[in-house]
Amino acid sequence: MTYSITELAKLAGISTRTLRFYDKKGLLKARRDPKNNYRYYDGAAINQLQKIMFLKLFDLPLNQIKKVLEASEAVQYQALCNQRKKIIAEQSRLSNLLINLNQTLATMKGAPAMNDTEKFAAFKAKRIDDNETQYGQEIRNKYGDKIIDDSNRRLNLLSEIDMMHLKELTNQILTTLKPLVGTHDLKNPAAKHLFDLHKEFLLANWSKEQYSPEAHRSLATMYIADKRFIKYYEEGTGKKGAAKTLKEIIAYYA
Known part of the structure; x- marks a missing residue:
């Protein structure tokens, strides 16, 4: 037809x-x-x-989709299998969020309250999924599945206080980055403070084996190569070139 x-x-x-x-x-x-x-x-x-x-x-870029479609059927099959894994992970994440929300609504109507671990389990699962989406197969290829899986397990064990600290670190990174966007004065104490905040954030998410100055710089390079990162930092600071400035500061101090 x-x-x-x-x-x-x-x-x-x-x-x-x-x-x-x-x-x-x-x-x-x-x-x-x-x-x-x-x-x-x-x-x-x-x-x-x-x-x-x-x-x-x-959000796979169209130029990458074109490469997949121009490749062999085996490559296309593997790419679709990878999408299937992501769909299953997203389905699981949404199911956990729905269960968590239903429990919260039930508690508001008089059902037994959830413990603190249950309250935040779904949100930690979402963060792990977001990390996988952002860092993608590049990080797994570079460090291996074991290190990334260990890092995900570590994140899943974070307490409510730890999760709040991560959120605060994220806000501090964006707040500190905003006035620095476009700067060429990398020796500025504020730039060093931004690097320290970003390193602290990574160490809270990554395992010790995963972190190295090279890995830090490699991630920073992704910030200017991936439109998702560029959009995140530009929207978070309200300034164009935010990801580029962060990359330059990390490259200087790492």
Whole structure:
């Protein structure tokens, strides 16, 4: 069965503009009707679009998706398997959050109260999932599954006070970074303080075996290579170039 661009957009729940963009980028080439030059999509294109939408679920950049789709079927299969693992992890995280919220609502209606560990278990699980999403396979490839899994277990054992401290460290990092954005004075005491805060944050999340000056600098390099990090630091400080400044400070002191 074939679809016009409007029909496919409606079927997939996306815009015709998105389909035209995919065509322009070479992700999903439409065929052309020789009579009127209108775009149309066949069965192979439908399958390709489904793969694209699965790969986009966790913000995989389009240029990487294109590389996957141009690779062998084995590479595509593995990429989709990786997405399946992420979907299962997200499903588990949301289920735990729902259970936690249901328990909280029940407590408000007179049910026995949760203990402190139960109250924050789902949120720690979310943080672990966020770390996996942000640092991705690069960190596992570099340090191995054992170190990362040990780090995740360590995070899962953090107390409520420890979690509050991590949140406060995050806020302090953004607050200290904001006035430094764009600075070239890396010897500024405030820059050293920012580095110390960031190192403290990493040591609270990573195992001792995982941390090293090289690893710290490597992570900082990711801050300017990954749009998610760039967006996070720019939104957190309200300033363009925040991730770049943080990277330069870490590179100077690590």
